């Protein structure tokens with residue numbers, strides 16, 4: 001097995017084809033048939049108001065939900081994927097043990113686990129907190145710990161669902177720096193956010209959703225300078241859209 005913290009070759013990230021994917025729950029259509037293709041090592045930011053279907057689309061893409069119709073297809077081999085959630089999901093163990101456990105699940109040999117976990121803690125500025133119970137860490141520290149755990153998986157694709165919505169500016173900066181670090185190492189980023197400034201800082205391309213439908217998918221510059229739908233235009237102007 002390759003070392004979990006070896007960088008990945010960019011070209012190895014397979015294209016994600018979301019083909020006419022819809023999602024219904026108890027007879028309610030929550031996501032209209034949606035087609036989207038993501039290729040290369042890009043940073044895609046999914047934006048839109050509350051309830052637009054951003055998380056749904058991401059969970060369908062990551063395979064956490066099954067589409068009601070259509071299909072999610074990876075061209076070539078299904079890549080190694082990780083997902084970071086708005087509220088960190090951590091075990092009732094120390095920060096270090098959360099990471100060694102993730103390595104054990106990945107069947108990394110026992111004698112390598114601690115050193116790799118400590119390297120990841122160091123990388124994400126958490127070395128001093130290695131022995132602290134993960135669940136007493138601050139929100140920002142917990143989110144960095146989930147990123148450190150994702151780093152150990154060496155993902156080709158990293159999904160992040162509003163990872164900074166509960167964080168203060170310094171913690172947001174730390175998470176954004178980590179996202180950029182993943183991207184530099186060859187990981188495709190797919191992330192939801194409400195924060196226009198954050199999207200401007202991070203996006204190569206933007207997916208805009210509204211009322212359970214994908215309205216636009218454009219390069220970031222085009223999206224922010226000349227969005228094509230009236231809903232996206234209002235959103236970019238900072239108006240209240242719902």
Ligand SMILES: Nc1ncnc2c1ncn2[C@@H]1O[C@H](COP(=O)(O)OP(=O)(O)OP(=O)(O)O)[C@@H](O)[C@H]1O
Pocket residue numbers: 025030048049050051052053054055056057065192
């Ligand atoms: N697994 C699910 N089962 C049933 N309904 C769901 C499921 N996931 C989401 N929904 C519903 O689908 C709609 C869209 O939810 P989603 O979480 O995708 O919105 P969102 O754009 O991410 O919003 P927010 O910005 O508030 O997180 C909501 O009405 C939500 O209640």
